[in-house]
Amino acid sequence: MTRYLYSLLLLLLSPFIAFYLYQVRGKKNIGYRAHFGERFGLVKNKTTKKSIMIHCASVGEVLAASPLIKRIQHAHPDERLLITCNTPTGRAEIQKQFGETVDMCYLPLDIAFAARKFIKTVKPKLLIILETELWPNLFYYAKQHHCPVTVVNARLSEKSYRGYKRFASLSRHLMQHIDVLASHNEEDGHRFIALGLDANRVQSTGSIKFDIHIDDGDKLKLNDLKTQIGDRPVWIAGSTHPNEHEQVIAVHQLILKKHPNALLIIAPRHPEQFGPVANLLSQSKIKYSRRSSSYDKDCQVLLADTLGELKFLYGSAAVAFIGGSLIERGGHNPLEAAASAIGVISGPSTYNFSHIYPELTAMKGAIICQNEEQLCEQVTAYLSHIQAAKILGENAYACLAKNQGAINRTLKVIDSLLEQ
Structure with a gap:
């Protein structure tokens, strides 16, 4: 009887669901x-x-x-x-x-x-x-x-x-x-x-x-990207969301004051956010390149506006911020960064990966920040002390391998x- 009631409710809601998918999401x-x-x-x-x-x-x-x-x-x-x-x-x-x-x-x-x-x-x-x-x-x-x-x-x-x-x-x-x-x-x-x-x-x-592992094809792409970037401090913000893009960009503007040649790679979670993030970068007067086009060696931000590349893009950075965590979204997969031995920084919202973060933080492969200010402090510290960032990444990889x-x-x- 319960399934029939569930089915009836879903049937009644189906026109609204269809409208949402076709008109709103479409x-x-x-x-x-x-x-x-x-x-x-x-x-x-x-x-x-x-x-x-x-x-x-x-x-x-x-x-x-x-x-x-x-x-x-x-x-x-x-x-x-x-x-x-x-x-x-x-x-x-x-x-x-x-x-x-x-x-x-x-x-x-x-x-x-x-x-x-x-x-x-x-x-x-x-x-x-x-x-x-x-x-x-x-x-x-x-x-x-x-x-x-x-x-x-x-x-x-x-x-x-x-x-x-x-x-x-x-x-x-x-x-x-x-x-x-x-x-x-x-x-x-x-x-x-x-x-x-x-x-x-x-x-x-x-x-x-x-x-999870990085295949040979991705390793070749990663090596090409590292050659393009050259020797400069790099951090990455993966799977970011609206109201989080802005915080990440603001953090990078502060980081540039201490590390003028620092590069942020920002990878929005959804493709429909590529354009809005590009607009935010333009409004902030930050020089940026798009991953989908040519790379400018003088850019301050690389907008990862491609699909399926985030897993290997993490490997180009000293440290990784995992998005969906400075807002109430529950976070995203930190193990993609760990697979390249890149240490993880996350906001406080990690409930989607409550089976991963406790051990990852216990093994000192991840740091939890409570807000934008703490994120800025942590990223700045790791870009200033690359050996500490390397240890964080090694610990993250050890947690991955163990499980x-x-x-x-x-x-x-x-x-x-x-x-x-």
Whole structure:
């Protein structure tokens, strides 16, 4: 009964959701208007049936899951993969990472008719969900068509747990349709169990986000960038958001007073912010270059207005600020910086990575700043003492290396379901 009420509510809200995606988000990013029928389960006939289906919500999840997906392709070369996502940037990253070796489409809205039509058309042989993309109708219709459901790299913060507890009946319904859940750690697993998941269906595999590496192609691009930059103090601000761009730029203006040849690399989280950040830089009378065009050796800021490059761009800096943390956004992945042995500075909002930051800070690979002033102090200090920045980066990498191996453990979960 609870799922029916949920479905009815979502159906009533669907015109507003469609309007928001097409008109509001579509105005900022035209990609939201493309393939719009897929949002309602209308997938093309060429989409391979009986695929292993993997859902990655957005570009961050695609990047984190790419090593796992490539391992699945290697372990099961005869299986076709269908990768779904929710955003145009996620879709672009899937195309970039995998080209024609996989099928891809948007995951439909979790409206009953859309989820039912999608599952009936695609008929996946296994549904793999990344992290906490828990959709009642998707799971229900997958099980109706005898498709096993597994949630991998699963995490559930205390805040999210309390939210699910408010809808206890619907949460229990969700948990009943999960065959295996591979959680970050036992604490996350216990929260899912408290929501109604059978304890026998939970395995603690660790976070696949620790299994990150910089490939040879990215290393070549990084070396080229370092040659362009030359010998100057560099810091990077990755995945920044509105109301945070401004703070980062203000910090850099202060840093330039002590380090006149310092370079800031700023990488906005969303492509629609590339233009606004460029405008902010112009208004601030800061000389800047765009990563997508030619590099000016006299620039004070490099605007990273490209997709999928942030992971290796971190390696060009002495220290990295991770965005989404000076505002109440919950932060972004600090391990992309750690993979290049670059130390992390974050604002106080890190709840999206509460499974990573405690150990990263305990191992002295990350520093938490409470505000813009402290960020300025820390970046200035590390640019003045490069050896201290190097130690911070080495500690970050040590934390990363210590926690690797989740992909191998997750593959065993996937293999066991495919063998059923």
